[in-house]
Each structure stands twice: as C-alpha cells, then as structure tokens.
Amino acid sequence: MNYLSKENGILSWLLTGDHKRIAILYLVSITFFFFIGGALAGLIRLELLTPQSDLMAADTYNKVFSMHGLIMVFLFLVPSVPATIGNFCIPLMVGAKDLALPKINLLSWYLYVAGGVLMLYTMITGGVDTGWTFTTPLSTHYLNTHVISAGMTVFIAGFSSIFTGLNFIVTVHKMRAPGMTWFRLPLFVWSHYAASILMILGTPVLAITLVLVVLERVAGIGVFDPAKGGDPILFQHLFWFYSHPAVYIMILPGMGVISEVVSTFARKRVFGYTAVAFSSVAIAVFSFFVWEHHMFIMGVSNYSTLVFSLLTMLVAVPSAIKIFNWSFTLYQGSITFETPMLYTFGFMGLFTIGGLTGVFLGATGSDIHLTETYFIVAHFHFVMVGGMLMAFLSGIHFWWPKMTGRMYPEKISQLAALITFIGFNLTFFPQFILGMLGMPRRYAAYPPEFQTLNVFSTAGATVLGVGYLLPLLYLTWSLKYGEIAGDNPWQATGLEWQVQSPPLTENFPEIPIMDHEAYDYEWLERKNAKEVPSVG
Amino acid sequence: MSHISPVLWQFLRHWLSSFPLWPPQASTIAPQMDALIFFLILISLVGLTLVILLIVGFSIRYRKERHPVAVQIEGSILLESTWTIIPLGLFLIAFVWGSLIYFRVYTPPANAMNIYVVGKQWMWKAEHPGGQHEIDALHIPVGRPIQLTLISQDVFHSFSIPAFRVKREAIPGRYTSVWFQATRVGTYHLFCTQYCGTNHSAMIGEIVAMSPDDYKKWVETSTSGHSLAQDGERLFASLSCNACHSGRADARGPDLANVFGSTLMLSTGDRVHVDEAYLREAILSPSEHITQGYAPIMPTYQGQISEDGVFALIEYIKSLNSNYRVDQTLTTTTLLPESEGSPQRPAPATAGKGAVKP
Numbered sequence: 001m002n003y004l005s006k007e008n009g010i011l012s013w014l015l016t017g018d019h020k021r022i023a024i025l026y027l028v029s030i031t032f033f034f035f036i037g038g039a040l041a042g043l044i045r046l047e048l049l050t051p052q053s054d055l056m057a058a059d060t061y062n063k064v065f066s067m068h069g070l071i072m073v074f075l076f077l078v079p080s081v082p083a084t085i086g087n088f089c090i091p092l093m094v095g096a097k098d099l100a101l102p103k104i105n106l107l108s109w110y111l112y113v114a115g116g117v118l119m120l121y122t123m124i125t126g127g128v129d130t131g132w133t134f135t136t137p138l139s140t141h142y143l144n145t146h147v148i149s150a151g152m153t154v155f156i157a158g159f160s161s162i163f164t165g166l167n168f169i170v171t172v173h174k175m176r177a178p179g180m181t182w183f184r185l186p187l188f189v190w191s192h193y194a195a196s197i198l199m200i201l202g203t204p205v206l207a208i209t210l211v212l213v214v215l216e217r218v219a220g221i222g223v224f225d226p227a228k229g230g231d232p233i234l235f236q237h238l239f240w241f242y243s244h245p246a247v248y249i250m251i252l253p254g255m256g257v258i259s260e261v262v263s264t265f266a267r268k269r270v271f272g273y274t275a276v277a278f279s280s281v282a283i284a285v286f287s288f289f290v291w292e293h294h295m296f297i298m299g300v301s302n303y304s305t306l307v308f309s310l311l312t313m314l315v316a317v318p319s320a321i322k323i324f325n326w327s328f329t330l331y332q333g334s335i336t337f338e339t340p341m342l343y344t345f346g347f348m349g350l351f352t353i354g355g356l357t358g359v360f361l362g363a364t365g366s367d368i369h370l371t372e373t374y375f376i377v378a379h380f381h382f383v384m385v386g387g388m389l390m391a392f393l394s395g396i397h398f399w400w401p402k403m404t405g406r407m408y409p410e411k412i413s414q415l416a417a418l419i420t421f422i423g424f425n426l427t428f429f430p431q432f433i434l435g436m437l438g439m440p441r442r443y444a445a446y447p448p449e450f451q452t453l454n455v456f457s458t459a460g461a462t463v464l465g466v467g468y469l470l471p472l473l474y475l476t477w478s479l480k481y482g483e484i485a486g487d488n489p490w491q492a493t494g495l496e497w498q499v500q501s502p503p504l505t506e507n508f509p510e511i512p513i514m515d516h517e518a519y520d521y522e523w524l525e526r527k528n529a530k531e532v533p534s535v536g
Numbered sequence: 537m538s539h540i541s542p543v544l545w546q547f548l549r550h551w552l553s554s555f556p557l558w559p560p561q562a563s564t565i566a567p568q569m570d571a572l573i574f575f576l577i578l579i580s581l582v583g584l585t586l587v588i589l590l591i592v593g594f595s596i597r598y599r600k601e602r603h604p605v606a607v608q609i610e611g612s613i614l615l616e617s618t619w620t621i622i623p624l625g626l627f628l629i630a631f632v633w634g635s636l637i638y639f640r641v642y643t644p645p646a647n648a649m650n651i652y653v654v655g656k657q658w659m660w661k662a663e664h665p666g667g668q669h670e671i672d673a674l675h676i677p678v679g680r681p682i683q684l685t686l687i688s689q690d691v692f693h694s695f696s697i698p699a700f701r702v703k704r705e706a707i708p709g710r711y712t713s714v715w716f717q718a719t720r721v722g723t724y725h726l727f728c729t730q731y732c733g734t735n736h737s738a739m740i741g742e743i744v745a746m747s748p749d750d751y752k753k754w755v756e757t758s759t760s761g762h763s764l765a766q767d768g769e770r771l772f773a774s775l776s777c778n779a780c781h782s783g784r785a786d787a788r789g790p791d792l793a794n795v796f797g798s799t800l801m802l803s804t805g806d807r808v809h810v811d812e813a814y815l816r817e818a819i820l821s822p823s824e825h826i827t828q829g830y831a832p833i834m835p836t837y838q839g840q841i842s843e844d845g846v847f848a849l850i851e852y853i854k855s856l857n858s859n860y861r862v863d864q865t866l867t868t869t870t871l872l873p874e875s876e877g878s879p880q881r882p883a884p885a886t887a888g889k890g891a892v893k894p
Contacts, residue, residue, distance in 0.1 A: 059734050131731050137708060138691040142657070142733055226709025227839070229821075232692065233707070266598070272611030297694065298705045299712035302642055306635055313627035317620060323587060324619040325611075330594035332607040337595070345591055352587045356580040359627055363634025366572050368641055369701040372694055372729035436573070437559050438698020440729040443737035447725060452555045521606065 002405070002502040017102035018505055023088035024403070025109050026079060027396075031472070033075040033116060036123075038468060040068035045427075045461040048454045053444035061444035062129035063145065067122075069132030070150060074157045075116055077388055078246065081253035082199075083112070083164055085395045086192045088403060090168060092496035092503065093186050095177025095512045100170035101163075108163035115157030122149045131442065133243070136224040136235040140216040147217060151210040158203045161249070165199030168192050177495075179514035183277070186494050186518050187270055190277040191256030194284035198245040198252075201288070206242035209235065236298060240291035248287045251351075251383060252280055254391030255322060258344050261394050262326045264492040265341040266333030269519035272325045279318035286315035296367045305364045312362035319355050323348060338410060338490075342417040343394035350386025350424065354379060357432065375435025381428045393420070393471060400475065401489045405502045406482030409474050416474075420467030426460025493524050562720040562745060563700035565641055570701070572633050579626050641702055644715035648683035650812075651676075652764075652847040655686065655693035655706035658735035660726065663847050666755055667763040672741030674726065675758075676718055677751035683715040685812050689843050694730035697743050705730055711813040718745035768852025771845055780834070789834065790827045793856040801828040815850045 003020045013021055043064050047055045056064070087105065091098050099105050122128055128150035130139040139147050172185070172193050213235070215221050222228030224235045263270045270276055292300060292308035326348060335341075357379040360366045370376065400408050430453040439450050446454070488497040495512060496503070516523040561567055597603070651674070652663040662670045676682050686695055688706040696703040697716070704714035728739035746754060772778055780789030796815070800808050803826040808814055818825040819841070822834035841849070 053737065058737060062731075062734065062736070129733075133731075135692055135731065138731070138733055142691055232709070267606040269608055269610070271609060272616050275611065275616050296638070297703055298692075299707055299710065302639060305638060309631050309635060309638075310628075313624075313631045316627055317624050320583075320623040321616065321620055324590075325616070327587060327590040327594070328612075328615065330591065330598060332603070332609060333594070333598045334600045334603050334606040335595055335598050336600050345595075348591060349584070349588060352584050353580070356576075356583055359580075359630050360573065360576050362627075363572065363576065363630040365569065365634035365637025365641070366576060367634070368638065368703050369569055369573070369698070372696065372703065373698075433557055437556055438696065438725060438727065440696065440727045440737075442731040445737045447740075449556055522608065 001504065002500065003505045004405075004502050006505050015106075017098065017106060019087050019091050019099045019102065019105060020403070020503065020505075022105050022109050023084050023086075026083040026087060026112070029109070029113060029116060030076050030079055030084065033071050033119075034468075035472075037068055037071035037076055038465065040064050040071070042461065042465060044068060045458040047444060048446070049458045051446050051448045051451050051454075056444075058444045059129065062131075062442070063127035065442060066129050066131050066150075067119075067127055070128070070153065071119060072384075073132050073246070073250075074154050075112075075119060077250040077384055078157070078161050079112060079164070080250070080388065080392045081257060081395060082168070082192055082195060082249075083108070083160075085257065085392075085399055086168065086188075086253055087164070089399060089494075089496050090171060090189060090192060091175065092499065092507055093189050093494055094172060094175055095180050095495050095508065095514060096171060096175035097506045097508065097511075099167045100175055101167050104163050105167050108160040108167070111156050111160035111163070115153045115155075115160065118149055118156065119153040122146045122153060125149075133239065134210065134213055134235075136213060136216070136232050137226075140213055140224060148214050151214050155207050155210050158207045161199050162203045165196035165203075168196040169200065172196075177512050177514050181514075183274070184514055184516070184518050185277075186256075187259035187273065187276050187280075188253075188256035188494075191252045191259070191280045194280040195249050195252035197284050198249045198287065202242040202245040202249070205238060206246075209238040209242070212238075233295070233298060233300070236295050237291070240294040241288075244291040244294065245284075245287045247380070247383065248283050250388050251391075252283060254347070254388045254395075255280065257391045257395035257398070258322075258326060258347055260492070260494065261340045261344045261398050262329045263519045264398070264490050265338060265344075266330050266335050267491075267521055268329055268333040269517070269521070270325065271328040271331070272321075273518065275321055276325050279321045282318040283315060286311060286318075290315055290362075293362055293367070296364050297371060309362055309364045313359070316355060316359055316362065319351075323352055323355070337414075338397075339408070339413040339417055340394045340398035342414055343390045343397065343420075346417065346421045346424075347387055347390040347394065350382050350390060350421075354382030354384075354387055357382065369438075370435055372440060373435035374431040374439045374441055377441050378428045378431035378435060381431070386424055386428065390420070393417070396471070396475070398490070399496075400478070401485030402496055402501050402503070404479055404482070405485055406478045407485045407489060408471075408478045408482060412474050413471065416467055416470035419463060419470065423460050423463030423465070423467045427457050427464050428460070430454070430456040430460075491524065491528075493519050493521060559701075560699045560720070560722070560724065562718055562722060562724060563697075563702070564717040564719055565637070566699070566701045566719075568637055568640070572630075572637055575633065576630060579630075583623070641716075642704075642714060644683040644713060645681050648681040648715050650683045650685055652844075652851075653684050653686045653695060653706065654689055654843045654847075655695065655728065655732075655739075656689040657691065657733055658728070658739040660693075660695065660728070660739070660741055661844070663764055663844060664755075665764050665851055667760045667767065668755065668758045669760060670758075672726070672739075673744060674741070675744045675746060675751065675754050677748050678718040678721055678745050679748065681715055681717045683713055685847075686712045686714070687816075687843050691732045692730045693728045693732050693739065696727045696729040697724060698727070699724035699743070703729060711816060713812075718743075721745055721747055721750075764848050764851040765855035766852075768848035768850070768855075771841070771848055772852055775837070775841070777849075788831070790830055792853050796854045796857050802826060803828050803830070803832070812850050815853055816846050819846060819849060 003018055047061055128145045128147055129143060130147055172189060212223050216224055222230045224230045224232050259270050290308055290312045293312045296305050360370055397408055434450055434453050439446055485501050487501050654661045660672050662674050686704055686706040688708045693706040694703060695706055700716045702714050702716050704712050722745055724743040726741040726743050780787060781792050783791045783793060795810055798810050800810055802808060820838045821836055823832050826832045
C-alpha cells in the first residue's frame with residue numbers, strides 16, 4: 001500500500017490533497033508544456049538556419065519566440081523543481097504528513113492548469129508576439145495579437161506560484177518534526193525557502209503590472225503611455241522588479257537539488273553547510289535590489305547604475321560560494337557517477353559559465369555592447385537550461401525511485417546526460433560569439449556572415465532535442481519495466497529515503513524524531529548496521 | 537578530403553572561411569571596451585578551469601574504487617573566506633572598470649557634433665544639423681566626436697553599432713544620448729536591438745564612416761538646401777512662437793538667445809540646466825516648465841509637432857546662442873559649403889537681445 005495505490009480513479013487524483021499526488025499532477029503538466037516550448041524552440045532554430053526569414057514570416061517568428069519564452073518561463077521553469085520535486089519532498093524532508101495547506105496546494109495546480117489552458121487558447125487562436133517581456137508601449141498600443149489572454153496566463157500562473165511559495169514557508173516554519181532544527185534541514189529545504197520568499201514578495205508586483213498593461217490596452221488609462229503623461233520606463237522598473245528575482249525563483253530550487261545529489265554521491269556532508277544555506281538567503285535578499293541592470297542602456301541615471309551594478313556584483317558572490325562548496329564536497333569523498341551526479345556535474349560547469357558571463361552584463365560598460373544581443377540569450381540559457389534544466393533532470397532521476405518505486409535504466413540515462421551536455425554546449429556556446437559580434441536577439445533574419453555560427457547552434461539544438469526525448473521515453477518505460485527500487489537505493493540520508501518507496505499517503509506511520517545533522521552518513525551506517533527498522 | 541561531395545565541400549569551405557569571431561574595432565571606445573571584455577574572459581576562463589579541475593581531479597582521486605570510505609569534513613573557514621573574497625575582489629574590479637567605460641560612453645564631450653535620430657517602426661531617420669536627412673544610414677567623418685540625440689516616435693527601439701561598441705535605447709517621450717568617435721573608414725552594421733514588432737529584424741542600416749574629405753563631399757552633395765536650424769526658424773515663425781519669444785524687454789515669453797546651456801530658475805523654485813531634453817519638455821508641456829517671472833500662458837504643443845519638428849526647433853534655439861555659433865563655426869560650418877551659412881542668423885554676442893524678429 002502506498003500513495004499511488006491507495007485510491008484509484010480519476011477523481012481520486014483530481015480531488016487529492018496529497019502533496020505527492022499533486023507533485024505528480026504538476027510533473028505531467030509541466031512536462032507537457034516543456035515539450036510544447038521545446039517544439040517552439042526547434043522552430044526558432046530551424047528558421048535561423050538561414051539568414052533570410054524564409055521558413056516563416058517575420059510575424060510568425062515573433063509569435064514563436066514569444067510563446068517559447070512565455071511557456072518556458074512561466075509554465076515550465078518557475079514551477080519546474082518547486083512544484084514537482086519540492087512539492088513531493090519538502091514534507092518528507094521536514095518530517096511532516098503533508099504541506100501545511102493541502103487544499104491551497106491543489107488550488108495552485110488548478111490555477112496552473114487554468115493558466116496553461118489560457119496559454120493554449122492564446123496559441124491556437126493566433127498567438128501573441130510581445131516577447132515574454134511585454135514591453136510597453138509595444139504591448140499596449142501597437143500589437144493586434146492576444147496580448148490580454150497571454151497577460152492573464154501569466155497573472156493566473158503567478159498565483160499558482162504564490163500559493164506554492166506560501167505553502168512552503170508555512171510548512172517549513174510550522175510542520176518540522178521534533179528535533180528538526182533549522183540547521184538540520186536539508187539544503188534543498190533552505191533553497192526552497194529562499195525561493196518561496198521571492199515568490200510571495202515578487203510575483204504580486206508582476207501580477208499588478210500585467211493588470212495595468214491590460215487596463216491600458218482595454219481602457220487606455222495611460223500609466224505607461226508618454227502621450228498621456230505616463231512613463232514607459234516605469235513598466236520596465238515594475239516588470240524587472242519581479243523578473244530579476246524570478247531568475248532566482250527558477251535557479252534556487254535547482255541549487256537545492258545539486259546540494260542533495262552532490263552529498264549523496266560523494267557520500268559526504270555538504271562542505272560548509274552554513275555557508276551554502278546562508279548563501280541561498282543572501283541571494284534572495286540581494287536579488288530584489290539589482291533589477292535595474294536590465295535597464296542600463298535605457299537612459300536611466302548614470303549614477304543609479306553604479307548602485308545597481310555594485311549590487312549585481314554582490315549577488316554573484318553567493319553563487320560562487322555555492323559552486324566552490326559543492327566542488328569541495330567531493331574532496332575526500334567516495335564518489336560514484338550515477339545519472340543524477342552526471343547532470344549535477346553538468347550543472348556545475350554550465351552554471352559557472354552562465355554565472356561568470358552574468359558578470360559581463362552586470363558590469364555596466366561591457367553591458368552596453370553585449371546586452372540585447374545573442375550574448376544575453378546564451379547567458380540566460382546557460383543559467384536556465386544549462387543550470388536549471390540540468391538540475392531538474394538530476395532531481396527527477398534522483399527521486400524517481402522514491403516517486404515511482406522503480407529504477408530508471410542506468411546506462412541509457414548516463415548516455416542521455418552526455419548527449420544533453422554535448423548538445424547544450426553546441427547549441428548555446430556559439431551564441432556567445434554571435435553576441436560579441438553584435439547579432440541582435442529576436443531577429444527573424446540576420447546578416448549572412450553570422451550563418452556559420454547559427455548552423456552550429458541549430459545542429460546542437462537537434463542533439464539537445466534527442467537528449468530530452470530519451471528521458472521521456474525511458475522514464476515512461478521504467479514505470480512498468482524498471483527494477484524495483486527499494487526504500488533507499490542511493491543510501492542517502494534525507495528523511496524521505498528512510499520511508500518506503502513509494503511512500504505511504506501519510507508519509508510516516510508516526511512522526512519521526514530527528515536526532516542527527518543533515519547529511520550524517522555515519523548515522524546512516526550505524527542505522528544500517530543495527531538494522532534499525534526504517535523510520536517509515 | 538577530396539572524396540567529400542563537392543557541394544558539401546564548397547559549403548564547408550565557405551562557412552569555415554567566412555567565420556568572424558570578433559567584431560571590427562572602429563571607434564575610440566572599442567579597444568577600451570575590448571580590454572574590459574578580455575579581462576572578463578580571462579577571469580571566466582580561470583574560474584571555469586579551476587572548477588573543472590576541482591571536479592575532474594576530485595572525481596579521479598576520490599572515486600569509490602580508489603577511496604572507498606569518505607572522510608567527513610565540516611567545512612573550512614579559511615578556504616570558504618578565500619573563495620568569497622577573491623571572486624568579490626575580481627567582481628569589484630569589473631564593476632569599477634565597467635563603470636568607467638559606461639560613463640565614458642554616455643558622457644558626450646562638449647565639442648561633439650550632434651546628430652538627431654528618430655526611431656520608428658521600422659526605420660531610423662537621422663537629421664544632421666546641416667540639413668541632411670538620412671533613412672537607415674548614418675554618414676559620419678572619422679576622427680570627430682559625434683553625439684546622437686535619440687528619440688522614438690512609437691515603441692522602444694535601440695540604436696546599436698557593434699563595430700563601435702555603443703548602443704542606446706531610443707525611447708518614446710524622452711531623449712537619450714550616446715557618443716562615439718570613429719577611427720576607421722568603413723561601412724558598419726546598424727541594428728535595432730530592442731524588439732519592436734513585426735519587422736524588428738528589418739530595422740537595420742549602415743553606418744558609413746568616411747575620411748574628412750569624403751565626408752565634406754557627401755555633405756555638399758546630400759544637402760537639402762537649408763540647415764536644420766533654418767527649418768526650425770521657419771517652424772518657429774509658423775507656430776507664432778516669435779509672438780511671445782520676441783526677445784524684446786516687454787515680451788510675454790522669455791528671451792531664447794543664450795538659453796541653451798544656461799541654468800534657469802523656474803517658477804517652482806527649481807533650478808534646471810537647459811539641454812535638448814529640457815527644451816523638448818518645455819515645448820511639449822510648457823505648463824510644468826515656467827521660467828520664473830513669466831505667466832503660464834504658453835499653450836501645449838503636445839501632438840502638434842512631429843519629433844523632427846522638435847529637433848528643428850531645438851536646433852534653432854541652439855543657433856541663437858553666441859557660443860554655440862562659435863562652436864559650430866569652428867566644428868561644423870567649415871565643412872559646409874559657404875552658401876549654406878545662414879544669412880538669417882543673428883550676429884554673435886551683442887545681438888542676443890532682439891535677435892528674433894517678430
């Protein structure tokens with residue numbers, strides 16, 4: 001008996017309050033939107049194979065990249081790790097029977113689905129070509145596409161992420177098991193807690209901003225319209241006030257995955273637990289005060305750029321700390337190289353590149369030349385795809401045995417990780433050079449001398465596509481044919497690994513008592529040696 | 537290699553031979569920008585190499601077969617401080633260096649020649665002070681600082697010249713500016729880099745950097761017959777601006793001679809520096825920009841003057857400045873044909889008052 005087999009029937013899923021079932025609902029939904037967004041990315045790369053705008057008209061191209069961005073950011077990246085793995089693991093990790101607010105959790109999934117359906121409606125009825133950034137006055141006065149429904153998609157999906165964040169914060173504060181002090185929490189929980197703060201403080205600003213965009217479009221209120229005394233720069237401030245922290249909403253949960261995986265496969269506690277935990281909090285705090293670095297060339301005061309550039313440099317430091325702490329977690333470890341670890345190594349390398357190229361853009365001088373070009377496209381894809389998606393895949397493989405009770409096939413998934421890594425680099429590395437050469441982003445057509453690098457990039461995207469399809473296939477296959485995983489296949493220390501796989505609906509037969517540090521492998525050995533019955 | 541299909545071979549040769557890795561350096565700022573970017577590439581390579589060495593080295597040394605039992609380590613304040621402080625120091629160098637270049641790019645020198653640029657869906661229109669108009673092209677002399685005053689007529693655009701390493705957003709409703717000094721004769725890409733709707737990727741053009749002699753020839757052959765200031769003067773009269781801004785002692789509006797570049801006291805008590813952006817605001821929404829001692833009687837011209845018209849008016853007001861005229865004489869007019877000198881222009885200095893005839 002477990003959470004999957006306890007009840008059957010579609011209603012038992014659609015009306016469930018179980019965080020684990022909601023996590024699975026989320027996993028299926030975000031996978032669906034990931035492949036839609038991925039198909040759109042494929043179209044973008046196909047169009048850019050040749051310098052002319054020949055595969056599709058410029059308008060169509062604009063719609064394709066806009067919807068690629070909207071779907072990937074709001075319907076995949078933001079909910080990816082927190083709503084699936086976070087939803088599944090956080091109650092288990094803190095030793096609780098469920099999240100604090102199970103009905104709100106289900107509501108958050110319904111809001112996500114409502115947002116998703118609205119996005120599909122937007123796509124089917126003709127699309128939207130605002131870019132994911134909704135820049136005014138383009139979005140309010142100059143486009144005749146489905147700006148309102150696209151804006152409402154983001155508005156609604158935003159509430160789903162606010163509810164997820166709220167649930168995590170309440171759960172971490174109120175539902176920890178006896179003995180589970182803050183500094184015994186797995187780092188996964190710390191990073192989700194930091195991301196949750198960003199979700200509940202940042203997302204409402206975006207929601208209000210999009211409401212203003214819609215009102216301006218429908219009623220012509222003129223908050224952002226210079227002809228009516230409004231200020232289009234105000235929109236930029238409001239939009240990036242959310243959308244910069246949003247980057248960390250996306251990446252922080254991924255960093256949580258990396259901490260768990262590195263520790264487990266090095267069989268060592270995370271090097272400098274406190275530094276890694278506080279660096280998550282530092283990122284959350286600093287990230288609210290760097291938004292103007294998206295606007296350095298927009299005619300903001302030269303002196304204000306000094307403040308925002310300096311703060312941007314400061315927010316880079318906690319990420320550097322994390323990378324080095326993870327690297328040194330390997331020191332004196334006993335390392336094995338299962339798939340989650342391979343994806344984690346991929347994350348560490350690619351996120352390092354993504355982070356360091358962020359310094360190019362945070363320094364105001366070089367930002368002038370590099371912003372709005374393919375350099376910035378490459379930079380955020382290194383962070384979001386090279387970083388976040390690698391972390392997501394690492395986490396999915398890592399917790400797959402816990403979620404499903406089955407092992408994925410190891411050899412083919414190691415191959416998929418390698419293919420993903422090679423495809424990713426081939427796709428996005430040439431884009432750094434294109435950006436240095438000055439190729440602007442969001443161009444359907446480009447000067448012919450940029451073709452060679454674009455051909456490399458498109459070739460890489462093809463390889464990357466294979467890398468993403470493989471896990472879809474073998475993970476689905478493993479649901480039925482995978483080996484039975486057992487409770488703790490990785491010999492990991494987290495509480496979620498001490499219960500049965502898949503877990504009971506109520507997670508723990510009785511609430512566990514936490515009597516050791518996180519990542520205490522000696523405790524695990526003692527426990528195994530004594531063959532103490534599992535906590536679950 | 538000869539057994540490769542000839543077509544494919546040709547493709548490969550074509551691609552691999554026409555495969556730029558670095559943009560041309562064609563402005564004074566470009567080498568400075570590239571030095572910063574090289575520094576950033578260097579610290580990135582060092583950082584990345586270090587991370588890769590750590591991962592690969594530890595993975596080999598401490599893989600399970602060689603190191604079956606992990607040694608638990610809490611952390612190390614010394615090591616962790618090291619990798620906090622060194623990156624922080626490097627990032628702070630990037631911050632200072634970046635800011636120095638940023639201020640240089642966005643602080644035009646006083647002797648720069650000003651060219652006005654309007655962005656609109658989907659073209660760039662440049663207005664030279666000598667009266668030359670250009671669309672999707674900009675002809676400039678090498679060796680002279682050029683300032684661009686940019687505005688958009690509709691949505692955000694961004695004026696980008698990769699070969700010069702400069703870029704500035706053109707924003708509806710306000711001026712932005714950027715400057716550069718070309719160092720190499722040539723034709724370079726002009727891109728709109730801010731997504732602006734359907735034909736965003738067609739909003740491209742050419743920057744033609746010419747030797748001073750060629751530039752002089754171009755100025756002569758592409759003149760529209762009257763300077764931008766003369767256009768402005770005509771507009772000034774046709775909008776009846778001169779009824780109030782007559783320059784006489786009893787005029788209802790302030791005298792505009794020598795106003796450009798001065799510091800004004802407003803009726804609100806604020807002091808403002810009069811630049812292009814201020815003049816634009818004062819023309820389009822005058823009620824918020826009343827000079828102290830004058831009644832708020834000027835009507836708004838919002839929506840009645842095109843952005844090009846505002847440029848012409850500003851250029852005209854600038855031409856009423858004795859200093860500006862001297863600068864222009866020193867820098868611009870020598871390049872203009874003699875016949876282009878404006879006969880209508882007031883004499884410098886003493887003729888400031890009463891210069892504008894009703």
